[in-house]
Amino acid sequence: MKVAKFGGTSLASAEQIRKVCSIVTADPERRLIVVSAPGKRFKDDIKVTDMLIKCAKKFLETGCAEEELIEIASRYQDIANDLGVKADMGSIVEADLRKRLSGNIENNDKFMDSMKAAGEDNSAKLVAAYLKEKGYDAGYINPRDAGMILSDEYGNARVLPESYGKLKNLRDRHGIMIFPGFFGYSKSGEVVTFPRGGSDITGSILAAAINADMYENFTDVDSVFAANPNIVDNPAAIPELTYREMRELSYAGFSVLHEETLEPVYRTGIPVCIKNTNNPDSPGTKILTDREAKNGPVVGIASDKGFCSIFISKYMMNREIGFGRKLLHILEDEGVSYEHTPSGIDNISIILRENQLDGPAEKRILNRIKDELDVDDVLIEHNLALIMIVGEGMMRTVGIAARATDALSKASVNIEIINQGASEVSIMFGVNGDDSIKAVKALYGEFFK
């Protein structure tokens, strides 16, 4: 049995949904199908999830969102009409949205999640109706009945361990099951969503729960590429990756899979295959525990902007027991998460995402570090980009770091930070954000041309 997840662009129109259904019905193993909300039909289109967020915000601000509600219902109605579905999807979606809007709005986040979940929920109902009308044994699965139980962190939920025991019973059901992605229910029965793009996570949890033979993730690209195609022209396709390689690449800007997707399948060793709904015959990219070292020591180059570095120095820091703990305690206390901590004898840098330091937080944290730790110097550097070269074979190959630094130097990119060793599968370079494109191009040229 396979779990197949289809992303937003695969559900965006009748034409796309027909492709989804022919992919699903072409393989009898594809029985547990996870769907996203309808996504963009063309470049400047609006995703249904974004329409739902707009509708919910308008309702919270003004107490009415009639126009937005009708627009969303029509989007589903249009798809259903084009598909020739007899079920009156427009009215079904309209009634569903009215019910959600009439819910409790006291907790805005809770209300928002209930609205956001409508995208996937109605998408699953539409696909199930279409397949059923075509004569297939198919049905919609309600995540509450199936046991998708999540933490009550609205918009940022995590699966609770007891879900797995319940969801595994889906194995015993008959026919094609259409499961809405992106949301589940808290223990107290409230709708809770994963972070944006979280239908990938739903698919991974289900694949682990039913011990699937494979988790197929259908999107709109033929494979994972060795670098961002918006930066490098025609980057090489990656046929196989390990979970660890994919994790590092998706952490640093590869948006093919949601960053949190792999954990459930990684723990159970279920292979993942990323495929294209628009070109299902292309082999795609497989993500496995081990891969054959066919494609060289470096498999991919990722980059992400928006980091900053807090640099702290104190003479004789190395002798001060507890300095690191106290420093990290300040961050914990301020609710700030950090990414890396390269250190020297008398200094340490904390690299973190700079969107956490909005408003007065930056000043407060720097002052606390200065006062509470009695340091000689603390300064912050903004606009940092992290570039990662990733590959399992790298650590056993002599000269990779030398080649990378040489390529960056030839491109006149100043390396501000290097971090190698903590991860066995990546080398990280911190560079000025303005140099990140130049850096990725230089590294791609070195390792892939």
Ligand code: ASP
């Ligand atoms: N529809 C949700 C979003 O746009 C979740 C998903 O597509 O995975 O974020």
